[in-house]
Structures are given as structure tokens and as C-alpha cells.
Amino acid sequence: MTRIGIGQIEPRIMDIDHNLQQLKDILRQATKAEVEVLVLPELANSGYAFDTMEEVEESAESIPKGAYSKQLIRWSRNGRMVVAGINEKFDEQYFNSAGIFAEGNLLDIYRKVHLFNKEKQWFSPGPIEPPVVEFLGHKFGVMICWDWAFPEMARILALKGARMILHPANLVLKYCQRAMETRALENGVFTATANRIGNERKLTFSGKSQITNTKGKVLLSIPDEETGVSYVDIDLPIADRKKLTKMNHLLKDRRPDIYRRLIES
Amino acid sequence: MTRIGIGQIEPRIMDIDHNLQQLKDILRQATKAEVEVLVLPELANSGYAFDTMEEVEESAESIPKGAYSKQLIRWSRNGRMVVAGINEKFDEQYFNSAGIFAEGNLLDIYRKVHLFNKEKQWFSPGPIEPPVVEFLGHKFGVMICWDWAFPEMARILALKGARMILHPANLVLKYCQRAMETRALENGVFTATANRIGNERKLTFSGKSQITNTKGKVLLSIPDEETGVSYVDIDLPIADRKKLTKMNHLLKDRRPDIYRRLIES
Numbered sequence: 001m002t003r004i005g006i007g008q009i010e011p012r013i014m015d016i017d018h019n020l021q022q023l024k025d026i027l028r029q030a031t032k033a034e035v036e037v038l039v040l041p042e043l044a045n046s047g048y049a050f051d052t053m054e055e056v057e058e059s060a061e062s063i064p065k066g067a068y069s070k071q072l073i074r075w076s077r078n079g080r081m082v083v084a085g086i087n088e089k090f091d092e093q094y095f096n097s098a099g100i101f102a103e104g105n106l107l108d109i110y111r112k113v114h115l116f117n118k119e120k121q122w123f124s125p126g127p128i129e130p131p132v133v134e135f136l137g138h139k140f141g142v143m144i145c146w147d148w149a150f151p152e153m154a155r156i157l158a159l160k161g162a163r164m165i166l167h168p169a170n171l172v173l174k175y176c177q178r179a180m181e182t183r184a185l186e187n188g189v190f191t192a193t194a195n196r197i198g199n200e201r202k203l204t205f206s207g208k209s210q211i212t213n214t215k216g217k218v219l220l221s222i223p224d225e226e227t228g229v230s231y232v233d234i235d236l237p238i239a240d241r242k243k244l245t246k247m248n249h250l251l252k253d254r255r256p257d258i259y260r261r262l263i264e265s
Numbered sequence: 266m267t268r269i270g271i272g273q274i275e276p277r278i279m280d281i282d283h284n285l286q287q288l289k290d291i292l293r294q295a296t297k298a299e300v301e302v303l304v305l306p307e308l309a310n311s312g313y314a315f316d317t318m319e320e321v322e323e324s325a326e327s328i329p330k331g332a333y334s335k336q337l338i339r340w341s342r343n344g345r346m347v348v349a350g351i352n353e354k355f356d357e358q359y360f361n362s363a364g365i366f367a368e369g370n371l372l373d374i375y376r377k378v379h380l381f382n383k384e385k386q387w388f389s390p391g392p393i394e395p396p397v398v399e400f401l402g403h404k405f406g407v408m409i410c411w412d413w414a415f416p417e418m419a420r421i422l423a424l425k426g427a428r429m430i431l432h433p434a435n436l437v438l439k440y441c442q443r444a445m446e447t448r449a450l451e452n453g454v455f456t457a458t459a460n461r462i463g464n465e466r467k468l469t470f471s472g473k474s475q476i477t478n479t480k481g482k483v484l485l486s487i488p489d490e491e492t493g494v495s496y497v498d499i500d501l502p503i504a505d506r507k508k509l510t511k512m513n514h515l516l517k518d519r520r521p522d523i524y525r526r527l528i529e530s
Binding site: 114116117118125127149150151152155156159160179181185186215216244246247248250253254255256257258259263264265 | 378379381382383385390393411414415416417421424425438440443444450451480509510511512513515519521522524525526528529
């Protein structure tokens with residue numbers, strides 16, 4: 001069994017010190033709870049509702065050299081993994097990224113492919129498909145928030161062998177949590193969505209961070225107004241059972257020969 | 266507005282006469298209700314739970330020359346469209362097909378691509394992507410039952426311009442109805458799933474035929490034990506509004522450049 005935790009937090013826009021302090025608190029909770037794999041929300045270091053490009057630039061950090069990343073790396077020592085959303089400066093561009101850290105190392109960076117609304121003004125879209133990393137013998141896929149609306153993303157992660165999708169989010173619409181049940185079911189993967197709460201400028205974030213099993217059943221849902229770490233112990237190899245009936249394999253029954261339209265632009 | 270009807274029926278395995286009589290009853294109801302587009306369940310002419318290949322062969326018909334097809338064509342005169350699941354004999358093969366008839370003509374035949382469980386013993390899988398047809402100035406896509414589990418299918422139909430997905434089904438698992446809400450939402454299309462009820466041999470069919478709007482809201486759900494036609498009047502061009510936010514278009518925001526893995530076998 002692997003202990004999967006999701007941290008529901010309330011970052012403040014442009015308040016780097018507050019956000020770092022909040023991170024320390026949440027990591028302490030995760031340590032106490034003996035969480036092995038922790039997921040934190042999108043843009044956890046900076047907050048979300050930017051007004052200007054200058055704000056984006058001021059609150060960005062490089063991965064893994066920034067202060068937020070360093071805390072995450074430090075926590076990840078002693079056999080732990082953590083995925084967190086970070087406003088990232090890279091190569092003179094800004095990305096809505098997820099840093100993936102394990103055992104004191106940076107494993108990978110995912111740069112969000114599908115940008116939501118005003119994010120298009122602030123961030124460059126990610127240039128490549130989402131990553132799958134290995135930890136404790138299990139493969140984990142990572143996507144960010146609005147990627148949920150594109151079934152292509154969870155599918156790509158499942159095809160790359162992910163047993164679980166780790167999903168930092170800052171949700172303002174109400175649709176994601178239900179849709180993630182379908183993402184889990186159609187791919188036979190576990191999912192963990194870490195959402196934030198609170199208000200920033202005109203936006204309200206919806207909480208209800210959740211973990212689902214491979215049949216789309218919600219195993220854990222954190223109430224709207226709470227912050228903190230919640231966790232479930234999960235038998236991840238269950239995700240290798242892709243047969244929904246004796247003769248139906250969720251991935252092998254796919255028909256790539258007729259899906260060509262999906263990659264035509 | 267277009268009046269979309271779904272017919273929930275109870276075919277009997279290998280009882281062609283009963284199934285034809287039931288069709289006549291349901292078409293009469295649809296006429297009385299002034300339905301313009303009618304969806305009927307999968308394998309409505311033959312029943313579902315075959316025991317032998319001989320049963321499949323005996324109960325199959327050609328489209329549009331078979332008795333079931335002829336009834337559907339006749340009903341479709343006077344400005345109507347109907348989609349129904351048919352056990353089809355074609356070119357010395359058997360397909361789990363949907364006949365699409367409008368205004369007295371055969372518009373297209375969809376041959377099910379993703380076969381469910383024992384269907385693999387009886388039917389050849391469809392060789393091409395699912396079709397979109399035009400009727401009353403609207404585009405309609407067609408897929409059958411278990412195709413719901415493959416997000417690629419509804420996506421292909423949306424990319425081909427379908428405003429609504431017409432979805433004959435014979436559901437035995439409990440997952441489809443919820444998943445279709447996600448199919449609607451992620452593609453911004455209306456959906457109409459016509460399911461059957463009753464028992465055949467060891468299988469029980471789950472009813473709950475449903476119509477959803479483009480946000481995945483269930484507009485109509487027929488109770489488990491009922492047969493009959495229910496309908497909703499739908500403003501189909503709403504499905505052309507693919508923007509979920511000012512800056513997010515459900516289809517144009519796709520990133521075919523990074524989806525290549527979806528067509529690798």
C-alpha cells in the first residue's frame with residue numbers, strides 16, 4: 001500500500017512569504033501523517049489571480065533553485081515524493097508548471113499544456129506531452145487543472161503506464177471533480193486532485209480536493225472550507241487490471257487505426 | 266427547436282416478430298409525440314444475448330432491405346430521422362450496426378468499432394470512424410453503447426461537427442450514464458442514449474435512457490422499468506458555442522501537436 005496525500009491550501013496572490021510559511025505547515029502535517037506521495041495545488045508558490053505580467057514575473061521562481069522548490073526537495077528526502085504547482089521562470093519564459101520531487105531530487109517538470117482563461121496572457125503553453133515518473137516501483141502521471149477537460153491528457157498518461165494521475169489544480173468552475181471520476185474509469189487509473197480554497201480578487205476557488213479509485217469512485221473529498229492534508233492508503237497495482245469484462249481491456253481495445261482525426265489540426 | 270425522442274424498449278432474443286411489433290408500437294408513440302429525431306436501442310431487431318453464431322445469423326438483416334429497416338425508413342418519411350441498432354448481415358459478415366434513416370432514405374450505417382465482451386465472438390468490428398449525418402440543417406453523430414468508454418469516439422464526432430450524439434445502447438454495466446455527462450461536457454455536445462430494459466438469459470439491462478445538454482446536465486431520464494418514448498425540445502445550435510470561458514474553446518484549445526501517442530498502436 002502507498003499512502004497518497006492531498007494538501008488543500010489557501011495561497012495568497014503575490015504573498016510569497018505567506019505561501020512559504022503555509023507550505024512549511026502543510027509539509028509538517030504530511031510528515032506527521034506519514035504521507036509517501038503528496039500532491040499540492042496549482043501555482044501554490046505565487047497565488048493565481050494575477051493582474052499584470054509584472055506580478056507573474058515577481059512571484060515566479062526557477063525549479064529547482066527557487067525557495068518553494070527547495071522546501072519541497074527537502075521534504076522529499078526520506079523516501080517521499082511531492083508534486084506541486086509552481087509559477088516557474090524558465091529560459092526567459094513563464095510557465096504554469098508542476099515540480100515533481102522525490103528522495104531529494106527533481107524528477108521532472110510538467111509545464112501546463114492547456115492554459116485556462118487569463119493564464120494565456122501570463123504563461124507560455126507547455127511544449128510536450130505530460131510526464132510519467134517512477135517512484136517506489138509505481139508510475140505516476142502528472143497534469144494540471146484545466147487539462148482535465150481534455151480527455152487526451154489522462155489517456156496519454158495511462159498509455160505511458162501511469163497507475164495514478166497526480167493533479168494540482170486551482171478550480172473555479174464546478175465541473176472538474178465529476179469529470180475526474182470519468183477520467184479514472186475510462187483509463188483504469190487512480191486520480192488525486194489537489195485544489196485550493198479561498199478568494200483572490202474576483203475569483204473563488206472551489207476546494208473539494210479528491211482522490212478516486214480506478215472505477216471512478218471518490219475515496220476521499222476534502223470539504224470546501226478546510227485546509228490541511230488528507231490521505232488514503234492505496235494498492236496501486238490494482239491499476240494494472242485494465243479488464244472491465246473478461247474480454248474488454250480498456251487500453252488494448254482502443255483502435256488507434258481509426259483515431260487519426262485526433263491528431264489533425 | 267428540434268424534438269429529440271428516445272425509445273426505451275424491451276426486445277426479446279431471437280423473437281423477430283415480437284421485436285417488429287414492438288417497433289410498430291414505439292413508432293406510433295413517436296408519431297403521436299411529434300418526435301423529429303428518434304433514437305432506439307442497440308440490436309433492437311434481434312435482441313442481445315446470443316448463445317451461438319447460428320442465432321446471430323438467423324436474426325440478422327441487411328440494411329436497408331430487412332424488415333426492421335423497412336419499418337424505420339417508412340416512419341422516417343415526412344421530415345423525420347431515426348437511428349436504431351440492428352444486427353446487420355453485410356458482405357458475408359455480421360456487424361453490430363446502427364442504421365440512420367431520414368425522410369425515407371438510408372443516410373448512413375455505423376458499424377460498432379468497440380465490441381463489448383461476447384460481441385467479439387459474434388460480430389466483426391467496424392472498420393472506420395463513426396459517422397456524422399446532416400438533418401434539418403443540424404449535424405448528428407452516431408456511436409453505439411460501449412463506444413462510450415472510449416473518449417476518442419465522442420471527440421471524433423465533435424471534431425466532425427456533431428451538435429448531438431445519438432447513442433443506441435444495451436447497457437449492462439452501471440457506468441455509462443454518468444460518463445455520457447462527461448462526454449457532453451468535454452465536447453460541448455448534446456447526447457441522447459437510448460437503452461433497453463429487461464432480462465435475457467443471464468443479462469439484465471439497466472434502462473435509464475437519457476438526454477443531456479452540452480454542459481452534461483441530464484435533461485431527461487427514463488425510469489428503469491418503463492418502456493416508451495420520451496422527448497425533449499432542443500435548441501441544437503447551442504452546441505456551436507464551444508467557449509467555456511472567454512478565452513477557452515473546447516475544440517480549438519486542443520493540442521494535436523502533442524497528442525501523437527493517441528494514434529500509436
